[in-house]
Amino acid sequence: MALSQKLELRQSQSLVMTPQLMQAIKLLQLSHLDLSAYVDAELERNPLLERAEEPEFSTPAEAAGAEPEPPPAPEDQRAGDWLESPLGSREAIEARLDTDLGNVFQDDGPAEPHHTTSEPVGYSEWASVGAGGRLEEDSDLDAYVSAATSLADHLSEQLALAEPDPRRRLIGQYLIDLVDEAGYLTADLAEVAAKLGAPEETVADVLAVIQTFEPSGVAARSLAECLALQLKDRDRFDPAMAALVDNLPLLAKRDFAALRKLCEVDDEDLVDMVAELKRLDPKPGLAFGGGPVTPIVPDVFVRPAPDGGWQVDLNTDTLPRLLINQSYFGRVAPAAKDAKDKTFLADCLQTATWLTRALDQRAKTILKVAMEITRQQDAFLAHGVEHLRPLVLKTVADAISMHESTVSRVTSNKYMATPRGIFEMKYFFTSAIAAAGGGDAHSAEAVRHRIKQMIDAESAADVLSDDTIVKRLREAGIDIARRTVAKYREGMRIPSSVQRRREKQSAAAVS
Known part of the structure; x- marks a missing residue:
């Protein structure tokens, strides 16, 4: 076969992952806290970006519903020419960024232009000017509260x-x-003694002193030692309790028969001893230096609509609102003389335009995915987790004409507030378990909930084994294997039927 050289012209399409496109994709999967931090960094870097604050006062004309007067045109006409030049157009921005802004997300129409106006300080602001010639902020009492004492400082x-x-x-x-x-003390005393050049007996003696400090049980080297220190502090560390603490693995297995034999107590005393152990704190250090618990802030609200459906709204508190300060750009652009300054201003304008548009499309994409999830899981919202439908990313992606990866990014670190509680969007995507009669499949989460209900309702005389649970589920039309039931039970931290029977019989003997 002879070899020869020739020229061919081929036409193909490819998606180039530019830095701007990768950043737009990254914005989708950011939580509202990470997004807020990212926007704060952009505000510090880009002088053309500013937050869209709510107006604190209005003029009499605005209060009466009249249209506000447009801002006066700049004196330097060159600023207007700069703004109307092709440099600030969308085509120029896309050409410089090498990114089609409409393809980063699904474009729902042209974005509205953002404008800012400079307004004078109102009377309320003028009245709060202090003697030093600056605006005085409201006193924040939280700023005067002392910091929480850490565990190390307390010790x-x-x-x-x-x-x-x-x-x-x-x-x-x-x-x-x-x-x-x-x-807990996580170091070995022999290593500590070697590092400090001190006798190991002295280190152990000092540790014994520290273990008498508050909170009780601190500086323990194991859970058994932590519980023993707390029992000693309460003067309840007798030989029977010491034997119970030394055999915590048997307690975890609910092997009460072996514990009764080792502790040499009857059923009633053993139950009292176990109850006393449960009242102890296995992690005493968490009472100090812990930061405030941050509640989950939902990104989407789902409320019942008057027509019987569901109303889906974005949480505007989690959406950063940015504006492009065009008036500032118009003032500084004519003053740019060299190419470096002009390039910097042009890049800032293009980045600001891209960011405001990307944030807007991100919000629309989240809302669109949330609305489709609400439509798919209507029965769950109305009747509870028993009616949760099996759902995969592809189903939602096909319904809203998006890619599965986009839906996956949107549902990451996002939460929905529903009448049933606050759930992560990923919660609504569960695998399917086939129906025994060939009907509609069941959600894995709904099956787990049903298993938990069956176990919670069992009595000491009728503890359900995994085989019995499988039989009852199949009678209810759920085709499930025994190993799947065991996996779901262990995932919910529910002990086996043997351990549950021992615990219930011991509790029944006391009562």
């Missing part, structure tokens, strides 16, 4: 009173620094 204060010897205090401070946030 150090007690160490300073308990150990007058500087050498022992140095060893104690080193041990305190090794205590984790849960209150």
Whole structure:
């Protein structure tokens, strides 16, 4: 076969992942906290971006419903020419960014232009000007509240009173620094003694002193030691309780017969001892230095509509509102003389335009996905988790004409507030379990909920085994294997039927 050279002209399409396109994709999967941090960084970097704040006052004409007067035209006509030049047009922006803004997300129409106007300070702002010639902010009482005491600081204060010897205090401070946030000492005493050049007996003696500090059970090296320290503090560490603490694995297995034999107690005493253990704190260090619990802020609200359907709204508090300060751009653009300054301003304008448009399309995409999830899971919203339908990403993606990866990014780290509670969007996507009679498939989450209901309703005389649960589910039209039931039960941290029977029989014996 002879070899020859020739020229061919081929036409093909490909998607080039430009930095702007990759950044737009990244915006989709950011939570509202990460998005807020990203927007704050852009506001510091880009002088043309500013937040869209709500007006604090209105003029009499605006209060009466009249149209506000347009801002006066700039004196320098060159600024208007700069703004109307092709440099600020969408075509020029897409050409410089090498990105089609309409293809980053699904375009629902032309974006409205953003404008800002400079307004004078109102009377309320003028009246709050202090003697120093600046606006005084409202006093924030939270700013005067002292910081929460950390666990290390709390232990150090007690160490300073308990150990007058500087050498022992140095060893104690080193041990305190090794205590984790849960209150446990994670280091080996022999290694600590070798690093400090101190006798191991001295290190152990100092540790014993620290273990007497508050909170009770701190600086323990294991769960058994932590519980033992708390029981000693309560003067309840008798031989029977010591035997129970030394055999915590048997307690986890609910092997009460073996525990009764080891502790040499009857059923009633054993139940009281177990109840006392449950009242102890397995992580005493968490009571100090913990930050405030941050509640989950939903991205979407789902409410019942007057027509019997569901109303889906975005949480506007989680959406950053940005504006492009065109008036500032018009003032500084004519003053740019060299190419470097002009390039910087042009890049800032293009980036700001792209970001405001990307944020708008991100919000529309989240709303569109949330509306489709609400439509698919209408029965769940109306009747509960038993009616949760099996749902996959492809079903939602096909319904709204998007790619599965886009739906996956949108549902990551996003939450929906529904009449049934606040759920992550990923919660509504569950695998399907076939129906025994060939009907509609069942959601895996709904099956898990049904298994939990069956186990919660069982009595001590009728504890359900996994085989019995499988039989009852098949009678209800759910075709499920025994190993699947065991996997779901273990995932919900429900013990086996043998362990549940032991626990219920012991509780029934006491009552």
